[in-house]
Amino acid sequence: MDRLQWFKRAGYGLFVHFGLYAMLGGVYKGTPSPRNAEWIMRHLRIPVAEYKKLAETFDPALLDPDDIVRRAKAWGMQYVVVTAKHHDGFALYDSRVSDYNVMHTPYGKDIIKAFADACAREGMPFGIYYSQMQDWEHPDGNGNTWDFDPTEQDFSRYFYGKCLPQVKELLTGYGDLCLLWFDTPYDMPKPLCEELAATVKALQPDCLINGRIGYGLGDYRQMADNSIPRNVYDGAFEVPMTLNRSWGYSTLDTGWATPGDVIRNLVQIRGRGGNLLLNIGPDGCGNVPKASTDVLDAVGAWLEKNGESIFDTDPFPDFPYINRWGDVTYRKESNTLYLHILKYPAIHPRISLLALASKVKEVRLLQGGTPLAFAQAYDLAREEHRLSVTVPQEEPDAVDTVVAVALADAPRVQEL
Ligand code: GLC
Numbered sequence: 001m002d003r004l005q006w007f008k009r010a011g012y013g014l015f016v017h018f019g020l021y022a023m024l025g026g027v028y029k030g031t032p033s034p035r036n037a038e039w040i041m042r043h044l045r046i047p048v049a050e051y052k053k054l055a056e057t058f059d060p061a062l063l064d065p066d067d068i069v070r071r072a073k074a075w076g077m078q079y080v081v082v083t084a085k086h087h088d089g090f091a092l093y094d095s096r097v098s099d100y101n102v103m104h105t106p107y108g109k110d111i112i113k114a115f116a117d118a119c120a121r122e123g124m125p126f127g128i129y130y131s132q133m134q135d136w137e138h139p140d141g142n143g144n145t146w147d148f149d150p151t152e153q154d155f156s157r158y159f160y161g162k163c164l165p166q167v168k169e170l171l172t173g174y175g176d177l178c179l180l181w182f183d184t185p186y187d188m189p190k191p192l193c194e195e196l197a198a199t200v201k202a203l204q205p206d207c208l209i210n211g212r213i214g215y216g217l218g219d220y221r222q223m224a225d226n227s228i229p230r231n232v233y234d235g236a237f238e239v240p241m242t243l244n245r246s247w248g249y250s251t252l253d254t255g256w257a258t259p260g261d262v263i264r265n266l267v268q269i270r271g272r273g274g275n276l277l278l279n280i281g282p283d284g285c286g287n288v289p290k291a292s293t294d295v296l297d298a299v300g301a302w303l304e305k306n307g308e309s310i311f312d313t314d315p316f317p318d319f320p321y322i323n324r325w326g327d328v329t330y331r332k333e334s335n336t337l338y339l340h341i342l343k344y345p346a347i348h349p350r351i352s353l354l355a356l357a358s359k360v361k362e363v364r365l366l367q368g369g370t371p372l373a374f375a376q377a378y379d380l381a382r383e384e385h386r387l388s389v390t391v392p393q394e395e396p397d398a399v400d401t402v403v404a405v406a407l408a409d410a411p412r413v414q415e416l
Contacts, residue, residue, distance in 0.1 A: 003178065003206045004219055008236045010078035010125075011270055011311050012303075015240060015279040016068065017129075017247040018111070019086045020054040023284035025251035037281070038248030041088050041136055045146040048137055055090065058105035063286025065111065069118040075296045076303035078311070081127040081181050081277060082115045084170055086248075089137030093174075097165045100137050116174040125178035128170050132163050132196060132213070133188045142186065159192050164199060171203040180207055185214030193217055210238065228268050232315040237274040241265060243292045249281040256291045259298035260342060260399045264327070266299070266310060267340045267400070271329045273315035302399055305367050309338035309402045317413040325351045326400070330411065337411075338366065339403040344395040351403075353387045357412035363389050366402035374405075385414060 017038055026037035033040035041051050072080050085091045091101035093112035102111055112128065119126035135141025139148045140158035171177065180200050185193060197217045200209055211222035220236035223229060228239055243262075244253040257265075262278065269276045278296075282288050303310060309329050316330035316337065326342035341351060356376075363374040373390040389403055 003208055004236055006125075007179070007208055007220060007238075007275065008273070009312050011275055011313070012077050012266060013079040013081060013127075013238075013275060013277045014068075014072040014075070014077045015129075015247075015277045016080065016082040016115075017086065017249075017279055017281045018060075018063070018083055018286075019088060019092065019248065020051070020058060020090050021086070021088060022060070022249040022282060023054050023058065025249050025283060026246065026253070027251060032252055033250075035246075036248060037246040037250035037253075038086055038088070040248075042143060048144065048147050051088065052100070052137070055100070055105045058102070058284075059107045060282065060284060060286030061107075063111065063114075063282060065114040065118045066121070068280075068282075068288065069115065069122050069124055071293070071296070073122055073124060075300035076307060076311075077124075077278075079125040079127060079178055080115065080119055081129055081179065082112060083129040083131075084112050085130055085135075085166065087131045087134040087136055087143060087184070089131075089135040089141060091166065093170070095166055095169055097169060098138075098162055112170070112174055120175055126175070127179035127181055127208075128174065128177055129181040129183065130163075130167055130170065131184065132167070132182045133186050134184050135162065138162050142188075155189070156192070164196065167196065167199060168203065171200060171207065177204055177207045179210060179219075181210045182213040182218075185212055188214060190215050223274070228265060229272050229274070231318045232272045233274065234315075235273075238277050239265075239269050239274055240277045240279065242279050243295060247279050247281060249283045249289065254291070257295060259295050259302065262295060262299045263302060263340075263400045264342050267327045267329055267342070270310050270313050271316065271327050298399075302397070306397075306400070306402050309340065309366060309404070313338075316411055319353070319355055319413055320416040321354050323351075323353065328353070335407045335411070337405040337407060339389070339405060341391065341401040341403065342399070344401060345391070349391045349393050351389055351391060353389075353405075355385055355414040355416075356387050357385050357414050358410060359408040360387060361406040361408040363406070364404050365392075365396060366404045367396060372403060 021038045026033045033043045094103045094110040095101045134143040136144040138158045140153045193214045208219040211218035223239045313329045314332040326340040329338045363372045
């Protein structure tokens with residue numbers, strides 16, 4: 001299958017942010033990082049010489065890429081993306097281009113290789129994150145204004161000396177990559193972005209490039225972090241999301257999403273035609289915080305029973321009203337709409353969907369297949385269609401009860 005077609009239907013992926021910053025957990029010498037833990041070096045303007053010392057004791061003995069990939073599979077995820085080099089410039093793989101990498105730490109093992117091999121074993125598509133513009137370690141990289149004088153910087157020295165050769169290493173040493181995930185392109189000169197994109201395609205023609213390469217050169221649109229589009233977006237897209245508010249491991253941020261939050265996000269993103277790339281940030285020992293795996297376990301259990309309403313689904317025309325009970329997804333193949341009841345009615349167990357102009361054939365609970373009574377009406381005075389479905393008194397699924405609505409004809413939605 002065409003890679004982009006695969007991507008559009010994949011729906012749900014795992015993002016892994018890992019690097020030296022994980023050792024700090026968002027706090028440096030008693031000072032907390034004001035925002036994302038993986039940005040601590042920049043936020044606190046930690047000198048390169050200081051920050052680099054972390055590499056001397058970097059030894060995430062508990063990191064288990066096999067286990068993470070196996071879990072990702074059990075969680076229902078369809079691809080895995082790992083940070084090979086984040087903005088701090090430290091490479092998690094064996095790079096001949098720069099010694100600032102994992103091989104020169106007590107750990108001494110290529111983490112990207114371990115993930116690539118684990119993914120290959122599990123048949124899991126593997127993608128790599130690479131920060132192409134920001135590099136706070138390289139004197140000519142973008143972002144570090146406290147060690148280096150920006151007026152003396154020559155970005156092309158960094159681009160040809162580190163970025164491009166490292167991206168080549170990643171494209172040639174880690175098997176088939178489903179995608180390369182670039183980030184924060186800022187004002188990187190267009191010709192360099194084009195060269196980067198051309199290099200990816202020359203080495204791996206089927207490797208997708210995300211939108212954050214800039215200048216519309218990506219194969220799919222990368223929505224802003226944690227930002228779900230309000231309407232259906234025509235074209236492939238992905239929403240990267242955190243489970244708390246930091247990508248890198250943070251000891252400070254305990255504001256975890258609930259399984260219901262994740263399922264709601266997944267439903268909304270799938271309903272609008274995109275993928276959710278959901279992040280975990282292992283700690284400095286390589287351990288994935290239990291608070292995040294607990295949520296992913298619960299979402300995975302729900303997906304196992306309700307995956308039909310999430311995977312291989314297609315966008316449906318936008319409904320004009322926001323439904324207070326939840327949101328919808330749609331599967332073209334079976335011409336079925338899925339109503340996701342995220343807020344179950346406490347009394348009067350009935351939900352309505354306004355403005356559905358298609359004729360409904362049959363309505364059932366997705367789990368168990370119990371047929372549900374329904375009625376379609378057209379309100380003459382309001383000129384509005386209404387589908388009402390009677391749902392069981394007792395809430396079948398505390399997080400999200402899915403109602404499958406089989407349509408008898410083409411999907412049609414009224415406008416306001
Ligand atoms: C951001 C941040 C970064 C994170 C990324 C994930 O732009 O700079 O730390 O890796 O988004 O989407």
